[in-house]
Amino acid sequence: MRTAFRTAFAAVAAVLLGAAVPGTAARAQPVGIGTSPQGTLTYTLGSAYAKALQTTGKIQARVQPSSGTGVMVPLVNSGELDIGFVNTLELTEAYNGTGSFKGRPQKNLRVVGVLFPIRSGFFVKKDSPIKAAKDLKGKTIPYGYTSQEIIRTVVDGLLANAGLKASDTRTNLVPNLIRGVDDFISGKDDVGYFAVGQAKVAEADAAVGGIRFLPIYDTPDAIAAMKKVVPTAFPDTVQPAANLAGIVAPTVMMFYDYVMFVNANVPKDRVETFTKVLAEQKDAMAETMRLFNDMKVARMHRDINIPYHDGALAYYKEKNIAVTK
Numbered sequence: 001m002r003t004a005f006r007t008a009f010a011a012v013a014a015v016l017l018g019a020a021v022p023g024t025a026a027r028a029q030p031v032g033i034g035t036s037p038q039g040t041l042t043y044t045l046g047s048a049y050a051k052a053l054q055t056t057g058k059i060q061a062r063v064q065p066s067s068g069t070g071v072m073v074p075l076v077n078s079g080e081l082d083i084g085f086v087n088t089l090e091l092t093e094a095y096n097g098t099g100s101f102k103g104r105p106q107k108n109l110r111v112v113g114v115l116f117p118i119r120s121g122f123f124v125k126k127d128s129p130i131k132a133a134k135d136l137k138g139k140t141i142p143y144g145y146t147s148q149e150i151i152r153t154v155v156d157g158l159l160a161n162a163g164l165k166a167s168d169t170r171t172n173l174v175p176n177l178i179r180g181v182d183d184f185i186s187g188k189d190d191v192g193y194f195a196v197g198q199a200k201v202a203e204a205d206a207a208v209g210g211i212r213f214l215p216i217y218d219t220p221d222a223i224a225a226m227k228k229v230v231p232t233a234f235p236d237t238v239q240p241a242a243n244l245a246g247i248v249a250p251t252v253m254m255f256y257d258y259v260m261f262v263n264a265n266v267p268k269d270r271v272e273t274f275t276k277v278l279a280e281q282k283d284a285m286a287e288t289m290r291l292f293n294d295m296k297v298a299r300m301h302r303d304i305n306i307p308y309h310d311g312a313l314a315y316y317k318e319k320n321i322a323v324t325k
Helices: 002-020 024-028 041-056 069-078 088-096 149-161 177-186 199-207 220-229 268-280 282-286 290-294 310-318
Strands: 031-035 061-065 083-087 109-125 140-144 170-174 192-195 211-213 234-238 251-263
Touching: 031 041, 031 069, 041 061, 041 083, 041 251, 041 268, 041 282, 041 290, 069 083, 069 088, 069 109, 069 149, 069 251, 083 088, 083 109, 083 149, 088 109, 088 149, 088 251, 109 149, 109 234, 109 268, 109 290, 109 310, 140 149, 140 177, 140 192, 149 192, 149 220, 149 251, 170 177, 177 192, 177 199, 192 199, 199 211, 220 234, 251 268, 268 282, 268 310, 282 290
Parallel strands: 031 061, 031 083, 140 170
Antiparallel strands: 083 251, 109 192, 109 211, 109 251, 234 251
């Protein structure tokens, strides 16, 4: 009886001791993946990645949407969330405490890998008299993006490409991307803004009888004006496809890279697994989000002037994936 009691007591003590060991409980907890609201690019991205983590990495993950990336990034920095996805401009501003994060450097952020370029722009109703971006002068556009301030910067970059400023338009202040599209659908705005190929864009297309994305100007001066506002942006052409609502002809658009990042204190071996799943399950994730078809594993380890997590670097070293510019 005493032997059995001692054995049972030792087992309970071992469990309690294990729970008290730093990191043990954290490793048992689900991974928190931060995204923007449902219907946004980051929500779809986070959902696709969470599925891959659970299916192939055997890691339980929870997608935790917030009102926008401006809210989500600090939660990853503080350790309340483990993983986030943003564009390279926003991550740069967050880490250095500039732009929309002025005076609030987020030094606990670490890069896992560069994913794929996002294509975004203004769109109008298919039969709108607005034919080019310069026609936006005096028109009502979504603006502000208080929960996603980086989007305001991107919108400013698009306007600069057309030789315009926000003050040349009538601005309808919105908190986030979803509200901006909802206001376009309801008729409050003449123009919408979103990334190409997303569910919310398809919703707008169906709701108003068709939409049409406006091309950017690809002259050297216009591109320079855009890059002055959004340094990581670059122009490229999007071809029409069945899944790309609003792309009615080959359209030159603003591109910028998206990136996955984590909190610096996530254990090295776990982040190595995160990186492995990201790199090796891109085809599976493309079934949920087609943008993963554009992801190049050889380009994941790109120098964006922000530190990479040691776990990601360990994976790249093992796979001989060199850093690129």
